[in-house]
Amino acid sequence: MKNVYDVIVIGAGPAGMASALTAREKGSSVLIIEREDRPGGILNQCIHDGFGLVKFNEKLTGPEYADRYVRWIDEAGIEILTSTFLLELIKDEDEFRMKLVSAEKGVFSLRGKAVVVSTGCRERSDRQIFIHGDRPAGIFTAGQAQAFINRMGYMPGRRAVILGSGDIGLIMARRLTLEGAEVEGVYEIQSRPSGLQRNISQCLNDFSIPLHLGRTVSRVIGKGRIEAVEVVSVDERMNPVKGTEAIVPCDCLILSVGLIPEIDILKDLPVVKDGKTGGIVTDDRMESPQVPGLFSCGNAHHVYDLVDYVSESGEIAGSAASEFAREAAI
Amino acid sequence: MNKLKKVTKELAKLGLGGDVQASEFRKSVRLTGHVGSWDEKVAAGFAAANRGYKGVLNDITVEGVGEEKIYRYDPGDRDLEGRYFDVLIIGGGIIGCATARELARYDISIAILEKEEDLAMQTSSRNDGMIHPGFAAHPGSKKAHYNILGNRMYTKWAEELGFELKRPGSLVLFPSRLEKYLVPLMKMRARKNGVDGHYRYISRKKVFEMEPNVTEDQQGAFFLPSAGIISPYKATIAMAENALQNGADVFLNCFVESFEMDGGRIASVRIGRGTVKCGAVINCAGNFADIIAELADDRFFSLHGRKGTECILDRNTGLTQHSILSMPRLIQRKSKTKGGGVVPCIEGNILLGPTAEEQPWREDFSTDRGHFQELLQKLDLNTKLSGSSVITYFSGIRPASWEEDFIIEPSERVANLVHGAAIQSPGVASAPAIAVDLAKMTVDILSKDKTVEEKTGFNPRRTVSYHQIETVEERREMVGKNPLYGNIICRCETISEQEIRDVLRGPIPVNSLDGVKRRIRAGAGRCHGGFCTPKIMEIISDELGIPMVEITRKGDSSPVLSGEAK
Numbered sequence: 100m101k102n103v104y105d106v107i108v109i110g111a112g113p114a115g116m117a118s119a120l121t122a123r124e125k126g127s128s129v130l131i132i133e134r135e136d137r138p139g140g141i142l143n144q145c146i147h148d149g150f151g152l153v154k155f156n157e158k159l160t161g162p163e164y165a166d167r168y169v170r171w172i173d174e175a176g177i178e179i180l181t182s183t184f185l186l187e188l189i190k191d192e193d194e195f196r197m198k199l200v201s202a203e204k205g206v207f208s209l210r211g212k213a214v215v216v217s218t219g220c221r222e223r224s225d226r227q228i229f230i231h232g233d234r235p236a237g238i239f240t241a242g243q244a245q246a247f248i249n250r251m252g253y254m255p256g257r258r259a260v261i262l263g264s265g266d267i268g269l270i271m272a273r274r275l276t277l278e279g280a281e282v283e284g285v286y287e288i289q290s291r292p293s294g295l296q297r298n299i300s301q302c303l304n305d306f307s308i309p310l311h312l313g314r315t316v317s318r319v320i321g322k323g324r325i326e327a328v329e330v331v332s333v334d335e336r337m338n339p340v341k342g343t344e345a346i347v348p349c350d351c352l353i354l355s356v357g358l359i360p361e362i363d364i365l366k367d368l369p370v371v372k373d374g375k376t377g378g379i380v381t382d383d384r385m386e387s388p389q390v391p392g393l394f395s396c397g398n399a400h401h402v403y404d405l406v407d408y409v410s411e412s413g414e415i416a417g418s419a420a421s422e423f424a425r426e427a428a429i
Numbered sequence: 430m431n432k433l434k435k436v437t438k439e440l441a442k443l444g445l446g447g448d449v450q451a452s453e454f455r456k457s458v459r460l461t462g463h464v465g466s467w468d469e470k471v472a473a474g475f476a477a478a479n480r481g482y483k484g485v486l487n488d489i490t491v492e493g494v495g496e497e498k499i500y501r502y503d504p505g506d507r508d509l510e511g512r513y514f515d516v517l518i519i520g521g522g523i524i525g526c527a528t529a530r531e532l533a534r535y536d537i538s539i540a541i542l543e544k545e546e547d548l549a550m551q552t553s554s555r556n557d558g559m560i561h562p563g564f565a566a567h568p569g570s571k572k573a574h575y576n577i578l579g580n581r582m583y584t585k586w587a588e589e590l591g592f593e594l595k596r597p598g599s600l601v602l603f604p605s606r607l608e609k610y611l612v613p614l615m616k617m618r619a620r621k622n623g624v625d626g627h628y629r630y631i632s633r634k635k636v637f638e639m640e641p642n643v644t645e646d647q648q649g650a651f652f653l654p655s656a657g658i659i660s661p662y663k664a665t666i667a668m669a670e671n672a673l674q675n676g677a678d679v680f681l682n683c684f685v686e687s688f689e690m691d692g693g694r695i696a697s698v699r700i701g702r703g704t705v706k707c708g709a710v711i712n713c714a715g716n717f718a719d720i721i722a723e724l725a726d727d728r729f730f731s732l733h734g735r736k737g738t739e740c741i742l743d744r745n746t747g748l749t750q751h752s753i754l755s756m757p758r759l760i761q762r763k764s765k766t767k768g769g770g771v772v773p774c775i776e777g778n779i780l781l782g783p784t785a786e787e788q789p790w791r792e793d794f795s796t797d798r799g800h801f802q803e804l805l806q807k808l809d810l811n812t813k814l815s816g817s818s819v820i821t822y823f824s825g826i827r828p829a830s831w832e833e834d835f836i837i838e839p840s841e842r843v844a845n846l847v848h849g850a851a852i853q854s855p856g857v858a859s860a861p862a863i864a865v866d867l868a869k870m871t872v873d874i875l876s877k878d879k880t881v882e883e884k885t886g887f888n889p890r891r892t893v894s895y896h897q898i899e900t901v902e903e904r905r906e907m908v909g910k911n912p913l914y915g916n917i918i919c920r921c922e923t924i925s926e927q928e929i930r931d932v933l934r935g936p937i938p939v940n941s942l943d944g945v946k947r948r949i950r951a952g953a954g955r956c957h958g959g960f961c962t963p964k965i966m967e968i969i970s971d972e973l974g975i976p977m978v979e980i981t982r983k984g985d986s987s988p989v990l991s992g993e994a995k
């Protein structure tokens with residue numbers, strides 16, 4: 100391993116892997132940093148199919164989609180540092196400098212001419228959508244529930260209420276049902292579902308799981324473990340309508356209420372945050388106008404609904420980063 | 430006029446003359462009857478307070494308000510059966526733990542009995558963590574006395590016990606020019622109470638130099654430099670750990686259900702895990718202190734729970750403000766927000782809080798939309814804050830007596846019982862000073878039967894066995910010692926596997942997610958455990974040999990998972 104690279108990619112999800120491959124094809128020296136113990140990002144826990152229709156014209160599962168890229172990365176001889184955490188990222192004159200840590204290497208430093216941020220996103224929590232009532236165990240984000248079931252083999256609950264009709268929530272409704280749990284219903288505050296129509300029909304309708312539009316969870320009930328939620332209808336201004344409350348018994352509440360780009364590692368750089376997407380402002384080559392040489396793609400840029408477009412954004416960023424590094428070298 | 434007549438007249442003035450009866454019970458006044466709303470009960474309680482009685486027993490029942498089911502968990506063993514301790518402290522909040530630490534100076538056996546699965550689960554982890562300067566408390570009150578002393582003592586306690594203390598000072602903001610005329614009065618009160626530091630008037634210009642992000646309409650401020658902040662639960666745990674190190678014991682999941690009395694003394698304390706004999710008992714049971722007093726047939730006060738909701742903002746907001754910002758009392762009454770302020774916490778987050786709501790429950794820590802919205806109005810004090818930075822919110826309940834002052838005294842009726850009760854705000858700020866007095870009172874009681882001496886080996890310094898790594902340099906050093914300090918688990922707060930394992934091996938048993946979170950901030954960041962919860966559970970499972978499905982969020986009744994998948 101060197102300690103200077105043309106392009107350093109942070110995050111080995113589909114976005115990061117696509118950008119690394121493209122930068123490599125264009126002749127750059129590339130290193131990928133990944134916090135988890137293997138590449139693939141969130142795809143590793145998405146064992147349902149429906150990935151790659153646009154890109155490969157095939158119906159792949161998440162891990163299958165990721166594996167293709169992992170193989171290509173391997174064939175291209177691109178270095179990946181897994182189980183490695185980025186502690187600090189700064190720009191010093193013409194170079195990016197980073198401090199990282201891993202159990203294997205301890206704390207170490209790297210330098211790169213260009214950096215691609217493909218760190219994905221995190222899920223909004225119950226607190227970020229201002230849920231009130233008690234604070235028992237048994238409230239999960241959909242991704243968390245997915246990790247428990249698909250990666251670790253544990254059930255988050257046996258009788259679920261799902262709040263939010265994002266795709267992950269819909270997919271979890273089906274997954275829980277297949278695992279023998281009861282799904283009381285999906286509650287969506289908006290008047291239309293936010294997930295894909297395909298998922299509404301395949302994940303809810305096929306399993307007779309009710310979708311309640313214009314309704315939300317107003318209160319959580321239960322001291323130790325969750326026992327019930329109170330649901331309520333909302334008016335056009337999203338205010339609860341008195342008299343429409345109902346108590347729904349359950350032993351878990353699963354939230355699929357939105358994703359937020361994860362860009363905390365950029366806190367020491369003068370990037371500008373895009374108030375709408377939650378990512379950083381970039382030009383159409385995915386570069387930050389404030390920090391030349393810094394590129395962002397995938398869900399770290401804005402939340403995409405299909406992985407195929409995530410990969411595409413990675414290619415754009417990887418290509419531009421490679422060019423930037425070449426010019427910087429002259 | 431006689432005291433009882435006066436109370437009766439006051440009740441009549443409230444229009445409660447027919448519904449509520451006042452009578453004398455020992456040295457206290459007792460209210461009985463039935464009313465239609467909680468507010469009426471509260472009004473009656475206050476009307477009876479400070480009329481020359483020792484306390485108010487407000488036993489009025491309220492339409493629609495039933496019994497509260499109190500949380501208890503009995504692990505099922507009888508490990509404590511027949512054991513003896515010189516002192517049993519009921520309640521592992523900051524008052525109980527500080528007192529244990531003070532008593533550990535003496536050559537006696539001490540045990541803390543706490544009904545929850547960890548220390549500081551109730552009021553002591555549900556507050557602002559402010560070390561008040563001692564300005565707000567009424568001159569001459571116990572609150573003022575202990576607050577001033579406690580504030581002073583914190584410098585040494587923090588240093589000895591290894592918890593963080595900062596003194597950013599508090600700015601009492603003046604929203605209009607009129608408040609400036611109150612400055613001489615404010616100074617007089619500060620002098621009367623004995624507030625430390627160079628408290629002073631700060632001009633509008635200077636306010637903006639100190640706090641550039643404060644909203645423009647502020648016309649000046651009163652500055653109290655001795656105001657400090659701590660993490661109240663870390664401090665509570667540190668106090669207990671130091672007591673433990675000096676020979677004290679902590680028993681969790683121990684709900685005190687009754688006393689065995691013997692000739693005006695408590696002979697033993699009955700808990701699920703056995704009947705424990707004792708030399709003396711200290712009542713530090715927070716919101717349950719009046720129930721404990723009743724168990725010893727020594728009820729001379731009653732508590733009313735005043736709930737406060739607090740809200741924590743993302744750590745990245747911490748840099749926008751240095752001092753604690755608050756509004757003076759006089760103005761609070763008119764404004765929509767009831768007191769509290771905007772507090773830069775010790776960990777770098779900003780805290781908004783608290784609200785104040787009289788309500789019937791002792792441990793209903795739920796939050797609601799209305800009070801939360803009220804809280805968000807405080808965002809207006811700092812222009813850089815917004816609702817999108819909220820990472821969490823919670824509530825706590827202040828154990829208030831009707832006299833609204835602390836009760837720190839030996840029982841008049843039970844020879845070996847001491848009360849540290851009705852410790853509402855500024856209870857955290859006062860804790861070290863309260864502890865010194867409670868310890869003294871207890872030693873006096875024990876001394877009647879045997880000689881109690883200070884131990885020679887008392888070590889006031891806590892041995893720290895776990896902590897959160899703060900800098901890259903420190904991490905470099907620690908990874909050198911153990912590679913697992915390099916395996917980052919909680920990404921928002923940068924906490925490694927080994928930091929979590931160290932917590933799990935700490936002196937007081939921890940096996941829940943919240944127990945870990947209370948000691949180091951794993952899972953307390955902006956993603957709120959979204960990513961790291963499964964990993965922290967795997968570490969708990971591995972380190973303590975507990976199956977994944979038995980790991981809880983906050984004790985026995987709160988398992989995280991419901992079982993294995995098919």
Ligand SMILES: Cc1cc2nc3c(=O)[nH]c(=O)nc-3n(C[C@H](O)[C@H](O)[C@H](O)COP(=O)(O)OP(=O)(O)OC[C@H]3O[C@@H](n4cnc5c(N)ncnc54)[C@H](O)[C@@H]3O)c2cc1C
Nearest residue numbers: 110111112113114133134140141218219242397398405406
């Ligand atoms: C739970 C979930 C379910 C989904 N289901 C579907 C679906 O069914 N169909 C579909 O088409 N799309 C789905 N999507 C959308 C699509 O899969 C994602 O948009 C896509 O995988 C995002 O790719 P990414 O590379 O941007 O991010 P990710 O896959 O999240 O990858 C980001 C990577 O960066 C790493 N990382 C982050 N920060 C750091 C750091 N500081 N240091 C080192 N490494 C870091 C992370 O560990 C992760 O491996 C889903 C998304 C989520 C969140």
Ligand SMILES: Cc1cc2nc3c(=O)[nH]c(=O)nc-3n(C[C@H](O)[C@H](O)[C@H](O)COP(=O)(O)OP(=O)(O)OC[C@H]3O[C@@H](n4cnc5c(N)ncnc54)[C@H](O)[C@@H]3O)c2cc1C
Nearest residue numbers: 520522523524544553556557559685715737855856857858
């Ligand atoms: C919203 C809010 C904000 C506040 N802000 C501040 C502040 O900024 N500064 C300040 O100085 N003060 C503040 N306070 C006050 C402060 O938090 C309290 O005064 C202090 O925590 C009280 O400590 P305690 O040990 O008496 O009570 P607790 O921490 O409640 O401890 C009592 C313990 O006794 C246990 N217990 C009860 N019954 C039994 C039983 N039968 N058997 C066994 N165990 C039992 C309980 O489980 C509990 O753990 C605030 C309070 C609130 C509610």
